[in-house]
Amino acid sequence: MSYIQFDNVIRRYSHNIAVDQISFGIERGEVFGLLGPNGAGKSTTIKMLAGLLKPNSGEIFIDGISVIKNPIEAKKKLGLVPQDIAIYTNLSAIENVTFFGSLYGLKGSELKEKVQEALSFTGLTEKAKEKPKKFSGGMKRRLNIACALVHNPEIIIMDEPTVGIDPQSRNHILNSIMELNNRGTTVIYTSHYMEEVEAICNRIGIIDEGRLIALGSKQQLKQKASTKEKILVEAHDYNDRALRNIKELPGVIHVDSKEGLIEIIAEEPQERLQDIIFMLVKDEGKLKNISIKEINLENVFLELTGRNLRD
Numbered sequence: 001m002s003y004i005q006f007d008n009v010i011r012r013y014s015h016n017i018a019v020d021q022i023s024f025g026i027e028r029g030e031v032f033g034l035l036g037p038n039g040a041g042k043s044t045t046i047k048m049l050a051g052l053l054k055p056n057s058g059e060i061f062i063d064g065i066s067v068i069k070n071p072i073e074a075k076k077k078l079g080l081v082p083q084d085i086a087i088y089t090n091l092s093a094i095e096n097v098t099f100f101g102s103l104y105g106l107k108g109s110e111l112k113e114k115v116q117e118a119l120s121f122t123g124l125t126e127k128a129k130e131k132p133k134k135f136s137g138g139m140k141r142r143l144n145i146a147c148a149l150v151h152n153p154e155i156i157i158m159d160e161p162t163v164g165i166d167p168q169s170r171n172h173i174l175n176s177i178m179e180l181n182n183r184g185t186t187v188i189y190t191s192h193y194m195e196e197v198e199a200i201c202n203r204i205g206i207i208d209e210g211r212l213i214a215l216g217s218k219q220q221l222k223q224k225a226s227t228k229e230k231i232l233v234e235a236h237d238y239n240d241r242a243l244r245n246i247k248e249l250p251g252v253i254h255v256d257s258k259e260g261l262i263e264i265i266a267e268e269p270q271e272r273l274q275d276i277i278f279m280l281v282k283d284e285g286k287l288k289n290i291s292i293k294e295i296n297l298e299n300v301f302l303e304l305t306g307r308n309l310r311d
Ligand SMILES: Nc1ncnc2c1ncn2[C@@H]1O[C@H](COP(=O)(O)OP(=O)(O)OP(=O)(O)O)[C@@H](O)[C@H]1O
Pocket: 013, 016, 017, 018, 036, 037, 038, 039, 040, 041, 042, 043, 044, 045, 083, 160, 192
């Protein structure tokens, strides 16, 4: 059994199946990413792990402890940063972190020390006495993280922590995840941002419509695609007919075009370049650049499901 183990877990909301019989394990010390589009079942999975929702069937274990039978013991091991920020806007930052620390049973000088550590870790020491009412979205999120890690949990779960925040806070959060992991914390990170998951996670589960459709390191996941590379064309003035002609070229699997950038997934991409350039130029297209790049997890998702990760 893995350090964290999901066994045949099912969760419904009335007739809608949100998590459909998933089984997987997470090892101690991993940064594990749960990647999937909106509504895929990420939050439901995370809430069940954190003991906030009960599965309809199946079992979840943390370090051999059943989250369902022994939720209080299991919960001691983890800190949750929920998708919806959960802090008290009328309390100062330090009062918020102190409150959460005391909920986890910290007291006296240990509580004070851990609160200072959590505020410093999230870059909020100078804002400690201010009320989060005036904080930016990113600062509120960082305070939420401080509240979740004040008791030094073995596992930290972050549910889409970078949605709708400024780039500075986003980088701060991503760096702090790496630092937490260097200290030995197991991190579970959900996101629909493929770039973030690729950048920070050792292992990734791809979830779609409640099912875990792929699991592995990013290199293992990329092996699931039928081609390892894609063609990127920067062009302007091309028309839909040129795109249709490219789609019909032999070996071409998928063509996507957005704001002057055409992405083409094709078998043996080097062999397709001449024909692609020909089709574009023939139909008035002006070519700026053409290159071959390694595919990413977005491309893997598209090939597995026929849909884009972000529509
Ligand atoms: N409280 C609820 N009541 C009814 N249906 C729900 C509830 N919460 C989630 N769902 C449904 O369950 C499915 C999975 O939702 P979930 O929030 O777990 O997905 P998600 O991958 O976290 O998506 P998002 O990124 O949008 O939060 C969706 O179809 C959603 O509409």
